[in-house]
Amino acid sequence: MADEGATVLTAAQDAGIYIPALCHCPDVSSQGVCRLCLVRIEGRRRPEPACRTIIEEGMVVFTDDPEIERLRRVILELILSDHDFNCLLCPKSGQCRLQELVNRIGFDEHRFSRLEHTAKDLPIDTSNPFFDFNPNKCVQCTICVRTCHEIAGIDAIDMAYRSDNLRVSTFANKPLKDSVCVSCGECMERCPVGALIPKKFKHPTREVKTTCPYCGVGCGLYLGIRGNTIVRARGDDESPVNHGGLCVRGRFGYDFVNSPDRLSLPLMRAYDEYAQPSSVVEMNEEGRPITLPLVKREGKFVEITWDQAIRYVASSLAHYKGDEIAAISSARCTNEENYLFQKFTRVALETNNIDHCARL
Ligand code: SF4
Ligand code: SF4
Ligand code: SF4
Ligand code: FES
Incomplete structure (x- = not known):
């Protein structure tokens, strides 16, 4: 039994049925740009994106059949064909949605090897003090753009150019530090691949639930710890105060805890x-x-x-x-x-x- 108004994707997820998805993010509206969630619906001529299709009474959905699988593999191959695919050196490796999709869907190595691989070799934007943007790893899912618009309310980034050149860009393609970006890191938090990555990236080995000490709002957060050092902070989705959101101080301002300059005695x-x-x-x-x-x-x-x-x-x-x-x-x-x-x-x-x- 699915909720009224639910999409085929969320209804399937609630029922524990897997449908691959790359550009879907539950926190922001759906745009249906990756096409990996295609499903077949009885009585309709073409496959439809599950993340954009609202369920209807009596609807019969096929989430998997040989034709759907073939389509997904071709789409994945096209996404991979201009992706800087160096997982061994990528900080996102192990937590990357594209990696997960490759493992789930697979790809035809013979056909993939015949695709023209167009290395983008675009400059990495390291201007932001807290995170880097590597456009060569971007899969143009637009989650960051939707996040900046719908959650941060800043509109610092948008999709620019067309076709092969389509990419995430600030106004007039300025470095992030010269844009209106407030470094909240909400986009980075939701990027499904290694395109938006914190500068000091380390995988935490455990997490501690706590409250941000910076101001009276009292946002709930989880501190990721490695050894005895805080290596990341993420918002607590369950907190009624911030619903997972954090500002720049809560997300990145934890260095003082382990700073050698910190006063430990009066x-x-x-x-x-x-x-x-x-x-x-x-x-x-x-x-x-x-x-x-x-x-x-x-x-x-x-x-x-x-x-x-x-x-x-x-x-x-x-x-x-x-x-x-x-x-x-x-x-x-x-x-x-x-x-x-x-x-x-x-x-x-x-x-x-x-x-x-x-x-x-
Ligand atoms: S973004 Fe994902 S798929 Fe791409 S190199 Fe990094 S880990 Fe591999
Ligand atoms: S850090 Fe925040 S303000 Fe800057 S681009 Fe990302 S979401 Fe927008
Ligand atoms: S930077 Fe990340 S979130 Fe933004 S479009 Fe590229 S892959 Fe998607
Ligand atoms: S997840 Fe549906 S089109 Fe990308």
């Missing part, structure tokens, strides 16, 4: 460049840290322990109340942390001077 500006950490937060007879009058002086940072840092901050805050002090919270904190911070500011510091860096 730092304090020392008044004496030879000062040892333990001497930094000694208290004077009034209970104030002896460094306090000197904190603004030029000096170098030294590492101190969390206990020392908290004692220093607590004893310093004790000297201010009401309008003498204001507090700024962070969008990177959780809602709970932000709640506690405003409570602390209002109750302990006795001020309503509390704000937040991103009131989303």
Whole structure:
């Protein structure tokens, strides 16, 4: 029993029946450009693309017969004939839909060897800081174009030129970095082959479900881990907040986690460049840290322990109340942390001077 308005392809998928498909992506509208999903429908003269054909009551569909298989093989051979087919060196190998289709459908080696292979040898666009576009691996499925239009709403790319020269292009064929592309990576995420590939591509060995720390939207994401390092991030399709979508920060901005520059201990500006950490937060007879009058002086940072840092901050805050002090919270904190911070500011510091860096 299929849903009303479903296509033959989605109805078959729901019923566990395999129909090959390359240009279909469930997140965007169907265009029916690859023709690999052709099926035969009783009473109709020509095979029809399953991804563009709406089911009807009493419809009899043949998803596989010798003629359909022959057609699919020929179409696949034509797609492969101008594809830069070097799977061994391709980062997408193992997760590539074209590879999967070759394994499923196969091709006639004799006929394929007689096809003229037109190596495109087009320049690879490496201008985007996060991903590369290799037009030689593009199969013109248009998923990226539909994604940029329907999901990102940016329209940074479109199909340009005609026939053999048909390709994905920015306006006036500029490099991606000079286009209106906002680097959200939504297109890259959906590209079925190795044409749009993240710059630092590594296969994760496990995934951890978490929440993006960058802003108050709180998008759900999965971090792909290899060893002890984050190597990719992908949106959580089930998250009611972002439904799998991510912005440039959530998708690519995870380098800080493993950065050697990341602070792992509190730092304090020392008044004496030879000062040892333990001497930094000694208290004077009034209970104030002896460094306090000197904190603004030029000096170098030294590492101190969390206990020392908290004692220093607590004893310093004790000297201010009401309008003498204001507090700024962070969008990177959780809602709970932000709640506690405003409570602390209002109750302990006795001020309503509390704000937040991103009131989303
Ligand atoms: S895109 Fe797919 S088929 Fe093409 S080289 Fe890469 S892995 Fe092979
Ligand atoms: S990264 Fe985002 S904005 Fe840029 S082309 Fe892809 S979908 Fe469009
Ligand atoms: S870049 Fe990828 S998603 Fe875009 S048309 Fe080419 S193969 Fe399809
Ligand atoms: S998946 Fe139907 S035409 Fe491409």
